[in-house]
Amino acid sequence: RGKLCRFGKSMTKEYLAHSERDGYPPQTYRDHVKGVSRRALKYAAEAGQYAAEGQEILVSAVQKSAELHDLGKLGDENQDALHDDSGKARHLPVNHVDAGSAVLKNINAFSALAVYAHHRDLPNMEMEELRNGAMFRDKHPATRKLVDDAMPMLLTRHRMAFPPSLIYQVKYKWGMLLARHCAAFPQKSTTPTREYEGNPSVFGRMVLSCLADADHTDTAAAYGRTPKTEKIPQLRAKERLAALDRYVSQLGGEGERSQLRHEMYMACSNVEISESFSACDSPVGSGKTTAVMAHLLKQAIKRESRHVFVVLPYTSIIQQSVDVYRKALLLPGERPDEVVAELHFRADFEDDDTRYLTSLWRAPIIVTTAVAFFETLASGHPATLRRFHELPGSVIFVDEAHNALPLKLLPLAWHWMNVLAEEWSCYWVLASGSLVRYWELEHLSKMDMPNTEVCELIAPDLHHRLMEYEKNRIAFRYRSDTVSREELAAWVHNSPGPRLVILNTVQSAAVIASDLRDRYGREQVEHLSTALTPEDREIVIKRVKQRLDDCGDTDWTLVATSCVEAGVDFSFRTGFREMASLLSLLQAAGRVGRNGEYPEAEIWSFVLQEDSMLKQNPQLISSIDVLKGYFQKNVKITPELSTKAMNDEIIRDDSCLREIKKLLEFEAAMEFQAIDEKFRVIDSDTVPAVVDPVLVTAISFGKGDWKLLQRKAVSVRRDQMKNWNLKEIATGVYQWTLRYDDFLGYMAGVIDLCKLKNGVLMA
Numbered sequence: 001r002g003k004l005c006r007f008g009k010s011m012t013k014e015y016l017a018h019s020e021r022d023g024y025p026p027q028t029y030r031d032h033v034k035g036v037s038r039r040a041l042k043y044a045a046e047a048g049q050y051a052a053e054g055q056e057i058l059v060s061a062v063q064k065s066a067e068l069h070d071l072g073k074l075g076d077e078n079q080d081a082l083h084d085d086s087g088k089a090r091h092l093p094v095n096h097v098d099a100g101s102a103v104l105k106n107i108n109a110f111s112a113l114a115v116y117a118h119h120r121d122l123p124n125m126e127m128e129e130l131r132n133g134a135m136f137r138d139k140h141p142a143t144r145k146l147v148d149d150a151m152p153m154l155l156t157r158h159r160m161a162f163p164p165s166l167i168y169q170v171k172y173k174w175g176m177l178l179a180r181h182c183a184a185f186p187q188k189s190t191t192p193t194r195e196y197e198g199n200p201s202v203f204g205r206m207v208l209s210c211l212a213d214a215d216h217t218d219t220a221a222a223y224g225r226t227p228k229t230e231k232i233p234q235l236r237a238k239e240r241l242a243a244l245d246r247y248v249s250q251l252g253g254e255g256e257r258s259q260l261r262h263e264m265y266m267a268c269s270n271v272e273i274s275e276s277f278s279a280c281d282s283p284v285g286s287g288k289t290t291a292v293m294a295h296l297l298k299q300a301i302k303r304e305s306r307h308v309f310v311v312l313p314y315t316s317i318i319q320q321s322v323d324v325y326r327k328a329l330l331l332p333g334e335r336p337d338e339v340v341a342e343l344h345f346r347a348d349f350e351d352d353d354t355r356y357l358t359s360l361w362r363a364p365i366i367v368t369t370a371v372a373f374f375e376t377l378a379s380g381h382p383a384t385l386r387r388f389h390e391l392p393g394s395v396i397f398v399d400e401a402h403n404a405l406p407l408k409l410l411p412l413a414w415h416w417m418n419v420l421a422e423e424w425s426c427y428w429v430l431a432s433g434s435l436v437r438y439w440e441l442e443h444l445s446k447m448d449m450p451n452t453e454v455c456e457l458i459a460p461d462l463h464h465r466l467m468e469y470e471k472n473r474i475a476f477r478y479r480s481d482t483v484s485r486e487e488l489a490a491w492v493h494n495s496p497g498p499r500l501v502i503l504n505t506v507q508s509a510a511v512i513a514s515d516l517r518d519r520y521g522r523e524q525v526e527h528l529s530t531a532l533t534p535e536d537r538e539i540v541i542k543r544v545k546q547r548l549d550d551c552g553d554t555d556w557t558l559v560a561t562s563c564v565e566a567g568v569d570f571s572f573r574t575g576f577r578e579m580a581s582l583l584s585l586l587q588a589a590g591r592v593g594r595n596g597e598y599p600e601a602e603i604w605s606f607v608l609q610e611d612s613m614l615k616q617n618p619q620l621i622s623s624i625d626v627l628k629g630y631f632q633k634n635v636k637i638t639p640e641l642s643t644k645a646m647n648d649e650i651i652r653d654d655s656c657l658r659e660i661k662k663l664l665e666f667e668a669a670m671e672f673q674a675i676d677e678k679f680r681v682i683d684s685d686t687v688p689a690v691v692d693p694v695l696v697t698a699i700s701f702g703k704g705d706w707k708l709l710q711r712k713a714v715s716v717r718r719d720q721m722k723n724w725n726l727k728e729i730a731t732g733v734y735q736w737t738l739r740y741d742d743f744l745g746y747m748a749g750v751i752d753l754c755k756l757k758n759g760v761l762m763a
Contacts, residue, residue: 033162309373
């Protein structure tokens with residue numbers, strides 16, 4: 001039975017996919033399926049051209065899933081709800097996914113998996129297979145029977161919605177049916193897909209990515225929540241490389257450091273590499289930002305790549321890299337934010353009302369964090385995997401490659417990187433100022449890590465000269481006694497400036513910055529951490545650079561978290577690093593005497609005493625013990641010590657190897673939910689909290705913008721939502737209601753609470 005739906009002045013018998021909402025008319029089933037099919041096949045074709053097994057396998061699997069993903073919406077109960085204009089029917093009464101996956105499970109397993117998961121996440125396949133006949137079906141037998149009984153009617157209605165040009169023979173327990181499907185792309189092959197011979201876990205994520213992105217985008221478009229054009233600028237790698245060459249040629253500079261940077265740029269730009277992996281082991285201040293980009297663009301020209309990814313370890317350094325790339329790579333007539341996208345944190349939304357705020361990889365150059373990048377690869381959530389199909393055919397620069405992820409996650413990440421290289425034409429550059437070739441570590445070799453050839457970007461002679469310069473740049477000091485807050489403030493203030501203090505938690509940084517301000521005045525201290533919005537961090541970074549450039553302004557301190565340890569062009573006279581790992585210490589040292597301008601530059605390692613406002617980070621215990629042992633044995637701190645430190649951490653914490661093995665087993669078994677849960681770059685679940693009242697109002701009315709969300713929000717731990725009084729303004733998006741200021745960020749309100757309650761709330 002059909003329902004009447006009013007469009008304009010006429011009454012037309014139409015089946016709906018989405019109800020009327022927010023002043024927008026309902027979307028018909030026909031329009032939605034055609035829109036999703038058009039977008040999904042476009043995404044699949046673009047990704048598939050880089051697939052080792054050929055484009056047609058991905059396109060075929062995505063085509064089937066797109067055509068039948070909403071088949072269950074054609075049922076009477078669901079149509080009644082969709083046509084209900086009272087606003088009461090918020091959810092469909094019958095699982096609308098079940099019908100499509102029921103049909104497809106006998107045609108293409110990957111198509112069925114995508115339809116099954118496009119609203120409920122990828123499952124653990126071992127448990128799913130144990131369900132036998134109920135695999136990829138609703139968990140309730142009554143619902144499955146209802147759908148099975150209605151299947152002839154559903155397929156007939158689907159056939160009525162589209163021209164009878166594509167025909168499948170569908171064998172199912174209710175008999176033989178002819179199911180005619182969408183004719184949006186009649187030129188594509190519709191024969192059942194042969195078994196995929198590559199990595200099935202990555203392929204399954206790729207199929208779901210194409211479907212989920214198409215479904216979410218088409219739905220957002222129906223409600224006026226997408227940009228006027230979905231067209232993105234092309235990479236135009238040859239033109240951008242020429243622009244980068246011009247930019248670098250104008251930088252100038254004199255002295256040994258500038259000459260080494262020039263050699264570094266030319267070496268990376270001119271090296272010829274045909275393999276899928278390369279390494280760039282060069283110290284801080286050697287110009288990796290531009291040199292590696294030149295190499296990436298050269299490779300993009302050679303490989304006809306479509307995206308450049310820059311994956312950075314910390315969110316605070318994104319803006320600096322983005323600023324450089326926008327100055328160096330923009331072509332005439334282009335908008336900076338459309339060419340170089342900045343993604344500070346994961347913002348992924350499944351709900352219809354907030355999907356438009358999801359951060360996507362739709363730009364020729366994407367600068368993002370290791371958290372957002374690698375957790376996308378690990379995800380089973382359709383809202384997160386929307387981005388995934390943009391990865392094939394990309395060149396990817398992972399800065400601080402060994403330090404971008406916890407040790408226990410490196411082997412699984414290495415596995416994905418190899419699959420993306422071999423099966424999806426990705427090219428990887430792994431760089432660091434003290435690179436640990438973790439893929440060669442003896443203790444990790446037991447994990448059957450791929451024995452991949454990794455080429456070198458810079459010749460041994462240049463590498464040696466770069467490292468010799470680094471060895472003479474800074475002195476490493478160690479204070480063996482435990483330091484209280486009061487002692488730390490006095491010690492730091494009385495040391496030669498300008499001074500840098502790096503602490504292990506957001507709350508510790510805010511508390512110490514507050515102490516220094518209260519004791520010595522606001523002009524004596526700056527503060528930088530993820531407690532500040534990206535917009536405010538950008539302002540702080542600019543102010544810090546201005547102060548560092550002023551030779552007469554030396555009596556002040558920057559208090560920060562590890563977010564300043566990589567990619568930030570700071571150079572302080574004296575550094576203080578709360579004990580963490582050797583790798584963190586080496587990175588922190590790159591912000592002290594960076595350019596050799598301070599002959600007596602030094603960095604101190606210390607242990608901070610806990611009190612009611614401060615707590616240690618328990619995840620760092622093994623790393624701290626290893627580093628403390630080196631100091632106590634008077635082992636010289638150098639970048640060459642990095643590999644030994646990582647091996648020593650593995651030996652000290654043998655549970656790490658067990659976790660590595662378990663993660664690899666989960667991936668091999670396609671245990672998607674387990675991987676999603678266990679693969680956490682930062683061991684905390686966060687939500688976006690908006691601090692800007694104008695944006696809060698806009699999002700409340702469904703008028704926000706995902707780029708503004710990335711700039712004007714902070715990430716707050718989900719388990720603190722109640723304690724810190726977060727207010728939900730849209731599904732999955734929150735307002736920060738406590739005090740926020742541009743010095744301490746959201747920690748201003750948290751410290752207020754701590755003082756009020758005289759307790760400790762970990763940030």
